[in-house]
Amino acid sequence: MTIYRIPPTISALLFDMDNTLYSNEEYLRFQFESPVRRLAEIRNTSFDETQREIAEYRKTWAAEHGAAQGYSQISLGNVFLAFGVSIKETVRWREELYEPARFLKKDPKLRGTLSALASSFSLAVVTNNPVLVARKTLAVLGVEDLFGVLVGLDTCGVSKPHTAPFLKGAELLEASPETCVSIGDRYDIDIALPLKLGMGGILVDGVEDVYGLGNWGALRNL
Numbered sequence: 001m002t003i004y005r006i007p008p009t010i011s012a013l014l015f016d017m018d019n020t021l022y023s024n025e026e027y028l029r030f031q032f033e034s035p036v037r038r039l040a041e042i043r044n045t046s047f048d049e050t051q052r053e054i055a056e057y058r059k060t061w062a063a064e065h066g067a068a069q070g071y072s073q074i075s076l077g078n079v080f081l082a083f084g085v086s087i088k089e090t091v092r093w094r095e096e097l098y099e100p101a102r103f104l105k106k107d108p109k110l111r112g113t114l115s116a117l118a119s120s121f122s123l124a125v126v127t128n129n130p131v132l133v134a135r136k137t138l139a140v141l142g143v144e145d146l147f148g149v150l151v152g153l154d155t156c157g158v159s160k161p162h163t164a165p166f167l168k169g170a171e172l173l174e175a176s177p178e179t180c181v182s183i184g185d186r187y188d189i190d191i192a193l194p195l196k197l198g199m200g201g202i203l204v205d206g207v208e209d210v211y212g213l214g215n216w217g218a219l220r221n222l
């Protein structure tokens with residue numbers, strides 16, 4: 001876990017979802033491979049070839065944008081956009097393909113942590129997955145009721161890293177950006193822009209780090 005910035009006053013926590021509120025390699029791999037497989041079918045090419053092209057595209061993108069922006073990772077949604085799949089289409093594919101209940105289950109430890117945090121702060125999920133997938137995921141984990149706001153790929157029609165989803169999360173929680181903390185597992189996607197917006201930022205390695213936030217929050221009297 002890396003704490004980049006904690007604002008003096010905190011009112012809201014904006015959580016990334018995948019590999020933040022749960023860690024599951026198999027499901028994360030599935031979330032990459034299943035839409036890539038569909039893209040390969042549409043382009044009438046092989047999965048391996050499409051995967052190779054995506055890796056190549058990401059490499060080139062990172063080389064071109066990294067130095068200028070200070071971050072170099074591009075989301076899968078934006079990669080698909082470059083391959084001719086609109087955000088709207090990506091949302092539809094994911095809604096059709098992703099079934100979190102196949103991979104995830106109730107997480108009482110996460111619930112305990114988030115319940116403690118929810119007693120002091122408003123909680124939102126800001127994810128590159130569609131709202132429907134987010135809702136299903138939170139329900140499977142047993143924490144759906146703890147989040148007042150879900151911002152998904154279909155809320156703003158853009159993929160993180162983009163200021164819109166973060167600002168939307170703050171707005172819906174009626175929190176000014178300077179009193180929000182963004183918590184996620186990818187610096188370039190979840191942390192870099194929030195820091196520029198004046199938010200706090202905490203980079204986690206997965207849900208284990210999130211479990212620690214309850215104690216850490218209590219100790220620091222956040």
Ligand SMILES: [Mg+2]
Pocket residue numbers: 016017018019020184185186
């Ligand atoms: Mg993530």
